[in-house]
Amino acid sequence: MGVLDGKVALITGGGKGVGFGIASALSKEGADIFICGRHEKPLAAAAEKLQANGVRAEYLVGNVSEADDCSSIVEACAERLGGVDILVNNANDAMPIPLLDVSDDDFTRFFRTGPLAVLRLMKACHPLMVARGGGSVINLVTSSAVRWDMATYGPYAAVKEATRSLTRAAGCEWGKDNIRVNAIAPHAMTPSLQWWTETYPEAAEAFVKSIPLGRIGDAEQDIGRIAVFLCSTDAAYLSGVTIPADGGHSRWG
Structure with missing residues (x-):
């Protein structure tokens, strides 16, 4: 028996990295999983691994920066798996870049794949969760x-802070519908971070030393397990908050 038996989770960017780590953790607690992303090969491989955990796992190729794709993703999840109980907004194109180097097109794209996609997906999932x-x-x-x-x-922080504001607002507005909305601010090993640590070993060593717990988090065990908690009845009175899962690295005040 898993704490998420009978639940359906929709996870954007679920084919690799933190998204897959969360998908794996949720599936091991019994949740059926629907993942989406822009490339079929990692999605298909991820779905096969998730199915090995004894749950249903489906995927759809889609780009969350497009309104029609957001609608199609949610509709496909509901049609194939019966509804949506859990939404994990993980996909995003934003990246660190100096202010003088970021173009209007870059910044607009960051917002389209970030808070605009988050808002669209939350709104699309809301009636399904209410049902x-x-x-x-x-x-x-x-x-x-x-x-x-x-x-x-x-630019990266700006789009993520916008998402935090949407998280807080939805947590306040949707509590009456028994929908809890929270955020995770993670540090975890991902394919891109793995590349960075191997390419810039001295900088990576300094980064790890700056983390009080002395290591970079694991996408499934350190981030995915927090997601399991947030989706479970153990977190039934928790909404509108951000959990920094970064080994004590950040200063939230």
Whole structure:
């Protein structure tokens, strides 16, 4: 028996990295999983691994920056798996870049794949969650906005802070519908971070030393298990908050 038996989780960007880590953790607690992303190969491989955990796992290729794709993703999840109980907004194109280097097109794209996609997906899932008696939304954000040195992190932090605001607002507005909305600000090993640590070993070593717990988090065990908690009845009185899952690295004040 898993704590999420009978639940259906929709996870954007679920084919790899933190998204897959969360999908894996939820599936091991009994949740059926629907993942989406822009590339079929990692999605198909991820779905096969998730099915090995004894749950249903489906996927759809789609781009969350497009309104029609957001609608199609939610509709496909409901049609194939019967509804939506859990939404994890993980997909995002934003990246660290100096303010003088970011173009209008870049910044607009960051917002389209970030808070605009998050808002569209939350709104699309809302009636499905209401129909099932409630639900849980988890939005992936960042601790970049509370870094002592925010150099190069301005655009990235801006879109993630917008997502945090949507998280708080939805938590306040949708509590009456028994829908809880929370955010996780993670540090976890992902394919892109793995590349960075191997390419810049000295910088990576300094980064790890700056984390009080002395290591980079694991996408499934350190981030996925927090997602399991947030989706479970153990977190039934928790909504509208951001959990920094970063080994004590950030300064939230």
